[in-house]
Amino acid sequence: MTAGPVLDRSEIVVVGAGVLGLAVAWALGQALGPAARSVLVVDRHPPATQATARAAALLTRARGDAATAALVRDTYAAITSLEEELDEDLGLRRVGTLHVAASPARVEALRTLVTDSTDPVDWLDGDGAARLAPCLSAEAVERAAFMPLDGFIDPVRLADAYRRSARRAGVRIMTGPSVQAIRVEGGRVAGIDTDHGVISAPMVVNAAGAWAAGLAWTAGVGLPQAPVRSQYWITGQHPDLFPRNLPVLVMPDAGAYARPELGALLFGLRGRRSLAFDPARLPDDTAGLDLADADGGWQTLEEGWQALARLCPPLLQAGIAHYVSGLSTYTADGRFVLGPVLEMPGLFMATGCCGAGIAASGGIGRAVAASVLATPGSVDLSPFAPGRLGGVDPCSPALHDACAAARSGKITG
Ligand SMILES: Cc1cc2nc3c(=O)[nH]c(=O)nc-3n(C[C@H](O)[C@H](O)[C@H](O)COP(=O)(O)OP(=O)(O)OC[C@H]3O[C@@H](n4cnc5c(N)ncnc54)[C@H](O)[C@@H]3O)c2cc1C
Known part of the structure; x- marks a missing residue:
């Protein structure tokens, strides 16, 4: 493992300031109160400038399975709660x-x-x-x-509302460092290596969107997504x-x-x-x-x-x-990749968005935050378990084909 200057120490690092990383940060901020300063979000780009900025942002509720539908319902509740807290209309249509x-x-x-x-x-x-x-x-x-x-929303505005609420709660957001690898020591997560130095943390949430599988692979974890x-x-x-x-x-x-x-x-x-x-x-x-x-x-x-x-x-x-x-x-089965990675203690996922990350963001934020804090969540994350499809090589063409086919066959919004 490469050593470098110590850039920061935190209890929880969230990699990615897209809508999912920011929603997790928001939910952690809500749950932790003054302890929210122990949460650090890291992104090499300004917040919400990658997939999130391009979404059509349909918030369709009919999803074909109860767990996903519950996550979307939670997003509507999150929008209401953010509007109350920030005292503004977020433009939900x-x-x-x-x-x-x-x-x-x-x-x-x-x-x-x-x-x-x-x-x-x-x-x-x-x-x-x-x-x-x-x-x-x-x-x-x-x-x-x-x-x-149902409705739709400006995805950047929603992501920015999660960001502002998280900041008010004390969550820190660092933009600039590019995360090179997840640090593993003694068989568990110890932080991240970035091109600016090391950030040590016993818990890492991988919300790196399209890059999440490549990042997990640096810790030997194969995610079933492309x-x-x-x-x-x-x-x-x-x-x-x-x-x-x-x-x-x-x-x-x-x-x-x-x-x-x-x-x-x-x-x-x-x-x-x-x-x-x-x-x-x-x-x-x-x-x-x-x-x-x-x-x-x-x-x-x-x-x-x-x-x-x-x-x-x-x-x-x-x-x-x-x-x-x-x-x-x-993913090949059209479900998100959420919650703890059992073979790598300290590593959590908030990814595998299947084109519905805006719609489910509030629910994903709350549910992943609950799994990180080991508190009861309102949605059972087992259908979305990162290891549910067994051992996976994220670079395999067969996996890529199966994931592409899942998108072509999608019938929901
Ligand atoms: C054309 C299009 C239409 C869509 N329409 C809809 C829709 O109608 N409804 C809906 O719900 N969803 C829709 N989506 C999907 C939605 O955009 C995604 O589900 C959502 O934006 C995923 O958010 P994210 O935070 O996972 O990813 P991103 O927004 O991509 O955020 C990931 C972040 O991680 C950062 N990052 C990654 N790797 C590193 C690293 N190594 N170091 C530092 N930072 C890193 C990136 O810089 C980025 O900011 C659409 C997507 C597209 C492209």
């Missing part, structure tokens, strides 16, 4: 989500998806769906399920076609989702084949990674365009004004 099924088989899948939900659901026929979302073709919609309590490209497009301005109160649209028959964006439509396509990356070979900043042209974001658009335009014909006249891509991290 509660427009509801319209889950659209374009075939009888998809109606059955949709029933399964929303049946487990404890949140209100209104079932609509094609005409009812088109009344709510005039850009939809009533003829193309078989049935739709509207969940009125960085996978996510992408969306924004049309030109057409407030008549895409009013600001348009609901979020989830359209699995087209592998697509959409939401209003200031008089335009933001729409994402999952594509038949998602693009996965080797976590050990990522540049430090995804702005330096060619995400658009490696296999062509435009290829996904061309492949998915027609199925989407059948459901949403105004897209044919709206034109494309922007393209946004970034890295999420996916």
Whole structure:
């Protein structure tokens, strides 16, 4: 293990100041009171400038499993609590989500998806769906399920609210140092090595997003996740076609989702084949990674365009004004990677976001903080256990393919 100057000593170090690291810091700050000064968040970049800054930030509640749905519900509660504490409106746009099924088989899948939900659901026929979302073709919609309590939010604003609350509680945030490795001494975590020196700590939370698997590997821990490209497009301005109160649209028959964006439509396509990356070979900043042209974001658009335009014909006249891509991290089973690493005492995970890290951030923050502090949490993290898929080589092409397939097959928001 390389030695270096001692940069800091803390009780708990959180690596990553994206929405997940900041949500964990916020929850630790809430739980620890004056002892929150023993928590240090480290990031080589300014907070919330990587995946978090690029998210479409749908906060969809229908998730297909109770544990994930509970984490999302906790995010809505976190937003309320942050708004009260900071005495400001965080701009949550509660427009509801319209889950659209374009075939009888998809109606059955949709029933399964929303049946487990404890949140209100209104079932609509094609005409009812088109009344709510005039850009939809009533003829193309078989049935739709509207969940009125859903919404979306500016992801950077939410992350910044977690950050400010954590700071008020006393949590320290250090930007600049790049973490090179997790320090292991006597078979347990002893801190981190950074390019600025050593930070010693008996507990480390790995919330390093697309880089989390590469970082865990420095301690010999194989995480079952891979960085996978996510992408969306924004049309030109057409407030008549895409009013600001348009609901979020989830359209699995087209592998697509959409939401209003200031008089335009933001729409994402999952594509038949998602693009996965080797976590050990990522540049430090995804702005330096060619995400658009490696296999062509435009290829996904061309492949998915027609199925989407059948459901949403105004897209044919709206034109494309922007393209946004970034890295999420996916697991083969579509579940987050959260909680303690059993074979490495002192190491905890808050990663494997599966394109839902904004939606679940509040719940993940609270649940991971509870596992670090060994206090009872409101959500059982065992479905998300880092070791649930056995021994994993995070650099294996087979793992990357399985994680990319999980994104392509996703049917939720
Ligand atoms: C195009 C797109 C659309 C999306 N849409 C949605 C959506 O609609 N809803 C939703 O819930 N989610 C969505 N997501 C996913 C969401 O963005 C992620 O789940 C979330 O941002 C993950 O947060 P994070 O904190 O794990 O990662 P990041 O925000 O990437 O933060 C990780 C941080 O760790 C730091 N870091 C990493 N390694 C090191 C190191 N070695 N040393 C120092 N610092 C390090 C990085 O600098 C970074 O700041 C989308 C993502 C993309 C790309």
